[in-house]
Amino acid sequence: MGAAGFCTVCGESPSIYFRRYSGERLCARCFCSSIVERVRRTISKYDLLRYDDRIVVGVSGGKDSLSLLKILHRIEQDFPRARLYAVTIDEGIEGYRSECARIAEEFSSSLGIPFASLSFEALFGFSLSEVVESGAAEKIGVQPCTICGVLRRKALVIAARRLGATVIATAHTLDDIVQTYLLNLLKGEGNIKPVGLRREGGGAVPRVAPFRLTPQREVALYAYLQGIPFQTITCPYTHTSMRDRVRSFLNWYSANRPEALYSLLNNFERLILRVGYGGERVCEVCGEPSSRKVCRACELEQRIKDALGA
Protein backbone atom coordinates (compact mmCIF):
# COMPACT_ATOMS: atom_id res chain seq x y z
CA MET A 1 0.00 0.00 0.00
CA GLY A 2 3.05 2.26 -0.14
CA ALA A 3 2.83 3.11 3.54
CA ALA A 4 5.77 4.38 5.54
CA GLY A 5 6.14 6.12 8.86
CA PHE A 6 3.37 7.55 10.95
CA CYS A 7 -0.20 8.59 10.27
CA THR A 8 -0.31 12.18 9.01
CA VAL A 9 -3.66 12.75 10.76
CA CYS A 10 -3.06 11.61 14.36
CA GLY A 11 0.74 11.45 14.20
CA GLU A 12 0.63 8.56 16.70
CA SER A 13 0.07 5.26 14.95
CA PRO A 14 1.96 3.69 12.09
CA SER A 15 0.40 4.41 8.72
CA ILE A 16 -1.03 1.51 6.78
CA TYR A 17 -2.42 3.33 3.75
CA PHE A 18 -1.14 6.01 1.44
CA ARG A 19 -3.98 7.97 -0.13
CA ARG A 20 -2.45 9.04 -3.40
CA TYR A 21 -5.01 11.65 -4.36
CA SER A 22 -4.64 13.58 -1.10
CA GLY A 23 -1.05 12.71 -0.15
CA GLU A 24 -2.16 11.52 3.33
CA ARG A 25 -0.69 8.52 5.09
CA LEU A 26 -3.27 7.00 7.40
CA CYS A 27 -3.33 4.56 10.29
CA ALA A 28 -6.12 1.95 10.40
CA ARG A 29 -8.21 3.99 12.82
CA CYS A 30 -7.92 7.31 11.00
CA PHE A 31 -8.50 5.55 7.68
CA CYS A 32 -11.78 4.01 8.90
CA SER A 33 -13.01 7.29 10.39
CA SER A 34 -12.14 9.03 7.13
CA ILE A 35 -14.40 6.62 5.24
CA VAL A 36 -17.34 7.22 7.59
CA GLU A 37 -16.70 10.97 7.34
CA ARG A 38 -16.55 10.74 3.53
CA VAL A 39 -19.94 9.01 3.44
CA ARG A 40 -21.37 11.67 5.75
CA ARG A 41 -20.06 14.44 3.50
CA THR A 42 -21.26 12.68 0.35
CA ILE A 43 -24.76 12.39 1.79
CA SER A 44 -24.86 16.08 2.63
CA LYS A 45 -23.13 17.29 -0.54
CA TYR A 46 -25.69 15.59 -2.82
CA ASP A 47 -28.60 15.67 -0.40
CA LEU A 48 -28.89 11.88 -0.57
CA LEU A 49 -30.74 11.20 2.67
CA ARG A 50 -33.22 13.04 4.90
CA TYR A 51 -33.45 13.01 8.68
CA ASP A 52 -36.68 10.98 8.65
CA ASP A 53 -36.05 8.58 5.76
CA ARG A 54 -37.01 4.93 5.80
CA ILE A 55 -33.91 3.55 4.13
CA VAL A 56 -33.70 0.14 2.49
CA VAL A 57 -30.15 -1.10 2.00
CA GLY A 58 -29.84 -3.85 -0.57
CA VAL A 59 -27.37 -6.29 0.98
CA SER A 60 -25.91 -8.97 -1.22
CA GLY A 61 -23.68 -10.48 1.46
CA GLY A 62 -20.70 -8.92 -0.30
CA LYS A 63 -18.27 -6.69 1.55
CA ASP A 64 -19.39 -3.45 -0.12
CA SER A 65 -23.01 -3.66 0.91
CA LEU A 66 -22.22 -4.85 4.45
CA SER A 67 -19.75 -1.97 4.84
CA LEU A 68 -22.44 0.45 3.70
CA LEU A 69 -24.92 -1.04 6.17
CA LYS A 70 -22.46 -0.65 9.01
CA ILE A 71 -21.59 2.96 8.12
CA LEU A 72 -25.23 4.02 7.64
CA HIS A 73 -26.09 2.36 10.93
CA ARG A 74 -23.49 4.53 12.62
CA ILE A 75 -24.53 7.74 10.86
CA GLU A 76 -28.21 7.02 11.51
CA GLN A 77 -27.61 7.17 15.26
CA ASP A 78 -27.52 10.96 14.90
CA PHE A 79 -30.94 10.85 13.20
CA PRO A 80 -33.37 9.16 15.59
CA ARG A 81 -36.30 9.48 13.20
CA ALA A 82 -34.54 7.65 10.37
CA ARG A 83 -35.11 3.90 9.92
CA LEU A 84 -32.83 1.35 8.35
CA TYR A 85 -33.78 -2.02 6.80
CA ALA A 86 -31.54 -4.63 5.23
CA VAL A 87 -32.96 -6.56 2.29
CA THR A 88 -31.41 -9.49 0.46
CA ILE A 89 -32.72 -10.56 -2.91
CA ASP A 90 -32.34 -14.29 -3.34
CA GLU A 91 -32.06 -15.06 -7.06
CA GLY A 92 -31.98 -18.76 -6.34
CA ILE A 93 -28.48 -19.66 -7.46
CA GLU A 94 -27.74 -23.10 -6.03
CA GLY A 95 -25.17 -23.01 -3.24
CA TYR A 96 -24.14 -19.42 -3.87
CA ARG A 97 -26.81 -17.08 -2.61
CA SER A 98 -27.58 -19.14 0.47
CA GLU A 99 -24.12 -18.38 1.88
CA CYS A 100 -24.49 -14.66 1.07
CA ALA A 101 -27.96 -14.52 2.59
CA ARG A 102 -26.78 -16.20 5.79
CA ILE A 103 -23.88 -13.74 6.13
CA ALA A 104 -26.16 -10.78 5.42
CA GLU A 105 -28.76 -11.91 7.95
CA GLU A 106 -26.24 -12.59 10.73
CA PHE A 107 -24.49 -9.31 10.12
CA SER A 108 -27.73 -7.29 10.10
CA SER A 109 -28.99 -8.87 13.28
CA SER A 110 -25.63 -8.25 15.00
CA LEU A 111 -26.29 -4.54 14.38
CA GLY A 112 -29.95 -4.83 15.37
CA ILE A 113 -31.17 -3.91 11.89
CA PRO A 114 -34.41 -5.55 10.66
CA PHE A 115 -33.64 -7.98 7.86
CA ALA A 116 -35.84 -9.32 5.07
CA SER A 117 -35.15 -11.71 2.24
CA LEU A 118 -37.17 -11.87 -0.97
CA SER A 119 -36.70 -14.54 -3.59
CA PHE A 120 -37.06 -14.55 -7.38
CA GLU A 121 -39.07 -17.72 -6.91
CA ALA A 122 -41.64 -15.98 -4.71
CA LEU A 123 -41.79 -12.81 -6.80
CA PHE A 124 -41.52 -14.08 -10.35
CA GLY A 125 -42.19 -17.80 -10.06
CA PHE A 126 -38.75 -18.89 -11.26
CA SER A 127 -35.21 -18.99 -9.88
CA LEU A 128 -32.14 -17.85 -11.79
CA SER A 129 -30.76 -21.40 -11.75
CA GLU A 130 -33.96 -22.62 -13.38
CA VAL A 131 -33.72 -19.94 -16.08
CA VAL A 132 -30.12 -20.88 -16.88
CA GLU A 133 -30.32 -24.68 -16.49
CA SER A 134 -33.50 -24.97 -18.56
CA GLY A 135 -31.83 -23.16 -21.44
CA ALA A 136 -34.35 -20.30 -21.28
CA ALA A 137 -31.62 -17.65 -20.87
CA GLU A 138 -29.85 -18.91 -23.96
CA LYS A 139 -33.08 -19.14 -25.88
CA ILE A 140 -33.89 -15.47 -25.34
CA GLY A 141 -30.22 -14.56 -25.85
CA VAL A 142 -29.72 -12.73 -22.55
CA GLN A 143 -26.73 -13.26 -20.25
CA PRO A 144 -27.52 -14.56 -16.74
CA CYS A 145 -25.80 -11.48 -15.22
CA THR A 146 -28.10 -9.17 -17.16
CA ILE A 147 -31.22 -11.08 -16.11
CA CYS A 148 -29.99 -11.09 -12.54
CA GLY A 149 -29.14 -7.38 -12.52
CA VAL A 150 -32.42 -6.20 -14.06
CA LEU A 151 -34.65 -8.43 -11.96
CA ARG A 152 -32.77 -7.80 -8.70
CA ARG A 153 -33.35 -4.12 -9.24
CA LYS A 154 -37.06 -4.69 -9.73
CA ALA A 155 -37.21 -7.01 -6.72
CA LEU A 156 -35.54 -4.43 -4.52
CA VAL A 157 -38.11 -1.82 -5.55
CA ILE A 158 -40.91 -4.26 -4.66
CA ALA A 159 -39.30 -4.91 -1.27
CA ALA A 160 -38.87 -1.18 -0.67
CA ARG A 161 -42.55 -0.53 -1.48
CA ARG A 162 -43.67 -3.29 0.88
CA LEU A 163 -41.59 -1.80 3.68
CA GLY A 164 -42.87 1.71 2.97
CA ALA A 165 -39.32 2.86 2.27
CA THR A 166 -38.67 6.41 1.09
CA VAL A 167 -35.27 5.64 -0.41
CA ILE A 168 -33.05 2.73 -1.49
CA ALA A 169 -29.34 2.91 -0.69
CA THR A 170 -26.98 0.88 -2.84
CA ALA A 171 -23.28 0.18 -2.33
CA HIS A 172 -22.13 1.39 -5.74
CA THR A 173 -18.67 2.89 -5.42
CA LEU A 174 -16.95 5.66 -7.36
CA ASP A 175 -15.50 2.99 -9.66
CA ASP A 176 -18.91 1.38 -10.32
CA ILE A 177 -20.50 4.69 -11.20
CA VAL A 178 -17.77 5.83 -13.58
CA GLN A 179 -17.91 2.38 -15.23
CA THR A 180 -21.66 2.73 -15.70
CA TYR A 181 -21.33 6.17 -17.29
CA LEU A 182 -18.61 4.98 -19.63
CA LEU A 183 -20.62 1.87 -20.56
CA ASN A 184 -23.62 4.04 -21.36
CA LEU A 185 -21.46 6.26 -23.49
CA LEU A 186 -19.98 3.27 -25.34
CA LYS A 187 -23.46 1.87 -25.99
CA GLY A 188 -24.47 5.19 -27.50
CA GLU A 189 -27.17 5.68 -24.90
CA GLY A 190 -28.84 8.98 -25.76
CA ASN A 191 -30.33 9.76 -22.42
CA ILE A 192 -27.79 9.01 -19.70
CA LYS A 193 -29.28 9.33 -16.23
CA PRO A 194 -27.34 10.11 -13.09
CA VAL A 195 -26.43 7.07 -11.01
CA GLY A 196 -26.95 7.11 -7.26
CA LEU A 197 -28.22 10.68 -7.01
CA ARG A 198 -31.54 11.31 -5.35
CA ARG A 199 -34.13 11.97 -8.04
CA GLU A 200 -37.63 12.46 -6.76
CA GLY A 201 -40.69 12.67 -8.92
CA GLY A 202 -42.37 10.28 -11.29
CA GLY A 203 -43.41 8.27 -8.24
CA ALA A 204 -40.17 6.29 -8.15
CA VAL A 205 -38.42 5.20 -4.97
CA PRO A 206 -35.16 7.15 -5.30
CA ARG A 207 -31.90 5.18 -5.32
CA VAL A 208 -28.85 6.74 -3.76
CA ALA A 209 -25.21 5.67 -3.63
CA PRO A 210 -23.48 6.99 -0.50
CA PHE A 211 -20.17 5.46 -1.73
CA ARG A 212 -20.25 7.49 -4.96
CA LEU A 213 -17.15 9.44 -3.88
CA THR A 214 -15.34 6.47 -2.35
CA PRO A 215 -12.98 4.39 -4.51
CA GLN A 216 -13.55 0.63 -4.60
CA ARG A 217 -10.16 -0.18 -3.07
CA GLU A 218 -10.93 2.02 -0.06
CA VAL A 219 -14.26 0.29 0.54
CA ALA A 220 -12.43 -3.05 0.34
CA LEU A 221 -9.78 -1.89 2.80
CA TYR A 222 -12.44 -0.56 5.18
CA ALA A 223 -14.24 -3.93 5.06
CA TYR A 224 -11.00 -5.78 5.72
CA LEU A 225 -9.99 -3.55 8.64
CA GLN A 226 -13.46 -3.81 10.17
CA GLY A 227 -13.45 -7.59 9.90
CA ILE A 228 -16.56 -7.55 7.72
CA PRO A 229 -17.34 -11.09 6.61
CA PHE A 230 -17.35 -11.87 2.93
CA GLN A 231 -18.54 -14.75 0.86
CA THR A 232 -16.08 -17.39 -0.23
CA ILE A 233 -18.10 -18.82 -3.10
CA THR A 234 -18.18 -16.94 -6.40
CA CYS A 235 -21.24 -16.86 -8.59
CA PRO A 236 -21.22 -19.85 -10.97
CA TYR A 237 -22.67 -17.76 -13.80
CA THR A 238 -20.01 -15.06 -13.88
CA HIS A 239 -18.65 -14.40 -17.33
CA THR A 240 -16.41 -11.75 -18.80
CA SER A 241 -18.59 -8.79 -19.56
CA MET A 242 -18.05 -5.45 -21.20
CA ARG A 243 -18.09 -4.00 -17.69
CA ASP A 244 -15.01 -6.08 -16.79
CA ARG A 245 -13.19 -4.66 -19.78
CA VAL A 246 -14.19 -1.10 -18.88
CA ARG A 247 -13.10 -1.77 -15.28
CA SER A 248 -9.67 -3.00 -16.43
CA PHE A 249 -9.27 0.00 -18.68
CA LEU A 250 -10.17 2.43 -15.89
CA ASN A 251 -7.84 0.67 -13.45
CA TRP A 252 -5.03 0.93 -15.97
CA TYR A 253 -5.85 4.53 -16.82
CA SER A 254 -6.07 5.70 -13.22
CA ALA A 255 -3.00 3.77 -12.01
CA ASN A 256 -0.75 6.80 -12.42
CA ARG A 257 -3.49 9.42 -12.28
CA PRO A 258 -4.91 9.34 -8.76
CA GLU A 259 -7.52 11.98 -9.53
CA ALA A 260 -8.77 10.34 -12.72
CA LEU A 261 -11.97 8.72 -11.39
CA TYR A 262 -13.03 11.90 -9.60
CA SER A 263 -12.52 14.07 -12.64
CA LEU A 264 -14.35 11.56 -14.85
CA LEU A 265 -17.29 11.51 -12.44
CA ASN A 266 -17.44 15.28 -12.23
CA ASN A 267 -17.11 15.81 -15.95
CA PHE A 268 -19.72 13.20 -16.79
CA GLU A 269 -22.16 14.76 -14.38
CA ARG A 270 -21.43 18.28 -15.54
CA LEU A 271 -21.43 17.66 -19.28
CA ILE A 272 -23.46 14.62 -20.16
CA LEU A 273 -26.24 13.91 -17.75
CA ARG A 274 -29.82 14.83 -18.20
CA VAL A 275 -31.18 15.36 -14.77
CA GLY A 276 -34.84 14.57 -14.11
CA TYR A 277 -37.14 11.92 -15.43
CA GLY A 278 -37.90 13.50 -18.80
CA GLY A 279 -41.46 12.38 -19.38
CA GLU A 280 -43.69 11.12 -16.63
CA ARG A 281 -44.42 7.76 -18.19
CA VAL A 282 -44.95 4.69 -16.13
CA CYS A 283 -44.67 1.01 -17.05
CA GLU A 284 -48.06 -0.40 -18.08
CA VAL A 285 -47.36 -3.62 -16.20
CA CYS A 286 -45.78 -2.67 -12.87
CA GLY A 287 -46.57 1.04 -12.67
CA GLU A 288 -42.98 2.05 -11.93
CA PRO A 289 -41.55 5.06 -13.81
CA SER A 290 -40.07 4.05 -17.14
CA SER A 291 -39.11 5.69 -20.39
CA ARG A 292 -40.87 2.85 -22.24
CA LYS A 293 -44.41 1.52 -22.39
CA VAL A 294 -43.34 -1.66 -20.62
CA CYS A 295 -40.19 -1.39 -18.49
CA ARG A 296 -37.16 -3.50 -19.19
CA ALA A 297 -37.67 -5.65 -16.10
CA CYS A 298 -41.29 -6.48 -16.92
CA GLU A 299 -40.39 -7.20 -20.53
CA LEU A 300 -37.57 -9.53 -19.49
CA GLU A 301 -39.75 -11.27 -16.93
CA GLN A 302 -42.37 -11.98 -19.59
CA ARG A 303 -39.82 -13.26 -22.10
CA ILE A 304 -38.41 -15.64 -19.50
CA LYS A 305 -41.90 -16.90 -18.60
CA ASP A 306 -42.66 -17.49 -22.27
CA ALA A 307 -39.36 -19.31 -22.79
CA LEU A 308 -39.91 -21.46 -19.69
CA GLY A 309 -43.47 -22.26 -20.69
CA ALA A 310 -42.64 -23.16 -24.26
Ligand SMILES: [Zn+2]
Ligand atom coordinates in the same frame (compact mmCIF):
# COMPACT_ATOMS: atom_id res chain seq x y z
ZN1 LIG B 1 -4.04 8.06 12.67
Ligand SMILES: [Zn+2]
Ligand atom coordinates in the same frame (compact mmCIF):
# COMPACT_ATOMS: atom_id res chain seq x y z
ZN1 LIG C 1 -42.59 -2.69 -15.30
